[in-house]
Amino acid sequence: MARKQGIWLIHNHASGSNDAAGLAALREHCGARGMPVEHVTCFPRDDLPTPQALDAAGIGIAALFAGDGTINAALDALAGWGGKVLVLPGGTMNLLYHRLFGDCDMVEAIDAVASGKAATCRAEMIESAAGNGYAGVLAGPGTSWNTVREAMRERDLAGMAREASEALEHTLDGPPVACIEPALGRDEGYPLIQLTPTRDGIEITAFHAETTGEYVKQTLALLQHDFRSGPHDVLGKADRVKLRIIGAGTLGLLLDGEPAEASGASTFALGHAGVDMLTTRPDGR
Template sequence: MIRAIQVKNWKAYHADDIRNFPMTRPAAAIGQPIVWLVYNSASGSYVDGLADEIASRLSGADLNLARSFDCQSETLPDADMASAAGVETVIVHGGDGTLNAMVSDLIGWEGAVLPLPGGTANLLCHKLFEQCDWEAVLDSFLEGKLASRRLEVVRCGDHIALAETLAGPAALWADAREEIRQREAAGILAASKDAIIQSAEGPFVYVVDPPIGSDNGYPGIRFTPENGAFRIQGYLQENFLDFLRQGLAILSHDFRQGPHDDLGTSTRVVCRAHDDSRIELMFDGERASVASGAEFLFDTLHVNVLAGKAES
């Protein structure tokens, strides 16, 4: 899981802990554009030495890579820190969950985020770039081929989704995904068993405002932002084969494989659980829960994100 810690008092933090973030380039870099690198050493495609390789390419392009952060072990930067340091670009190498955590922390900052695909699914990067490959994306950045944009998101309370949100007990399959990422066999079996039971027994989730979809509710309702609204899909699980198919679809981050109802598009809906218990959520692969009666809203994120193709 992403271990992000908010740091709001930059001056106090800088005085006490600056020694923990050594400069990767010396004072000779003054005058060059300041860049920070955030990476997730536990992400699906990270290999030892990758952060150093990225740093080397940035150095060769006459950029000042002032700091690097591994989100598995270090305090992550927020908007106040980046502004105080004069950072122009924060480069983030990781999966959708890592990108979500970093972009959320940088809301209100005037610089730009460069996402480098580094997870297993990289749904957001597939939307943003023609080639979903970190080297190709970095080359495009260094060649000045990327443009800044504000992303469309799904918001629910304090949570945002850059690529997708899943509401309902089927979101528990994300726990099995986490165990797979950590390669813990016992955890995979336990999480998968729990996900199957919960997906089958509920509490199912309904869209109640406006009232759309099955009267029986769904074990999973998916929201994906696109073209000024979010698309709504209700995922069905009517027999054991459907449970397994849906679970595998979630594990592989490919919901299109799962049986579902297309429920149209909207900019606002309210969801309620069958027994008014809390609604399990998966935001860009990360887990959360909200009270029954939760409101899901379309929104535009107030962070500049670099992209290479028109949003679809």
């Protein structure tokens, strides 16, 4: 079946911008620009559409209006599809969206697609046995702060206090993570290492906190998911990275913000998404 300009919208009502008003504004603008929303999936309430379902509906564009975690699941599900994916800023940080569209707001991104000014790319990603990371991967005991953010999202003050206490203890006392291949940074490791896919390889950034002031600054950065505002060192870039914890236990991970675990030394490799993505920055600039 020939594809048309209609959109299959995938969203998550728990994501940052997915209230009724935001969804209505998105649908209205897409319709006005000749790209009507013809099908809607609310994940995880609904199953993600398969490439076969999109093809059967004659859909050419799947729009992802959600946070990085939902986008991760959708891109995995759409791998191998012959259509195009439009990532929109429906979450908190919207890291992948900004890689694809820079400082464009959502209206500008939709206009670029509707006018034919957007290109397609197979965006860089990180592959591992634990799963894929399209926006990035975090590793180490510092990933435990994700539970605090979830309590904040649910406005659970008691849970937030409890989780913050446990996360701080785990960050300080949990086994640190080290980059062993290539051998970069401190042999004794760090509480958190961030891996970011780029055109030139996986960028490796290590975060540390060694004084009271640094602990406070790093804690605020972790809570806000703005890791770069915390004390850190950029260790370098590589196409393949092997991390391991210093000591016993499992390696805590966040794959696009979603928790996972790995045991032993874990390898992360630069790859490319399995589906075309729309972008105004095909050269990464």
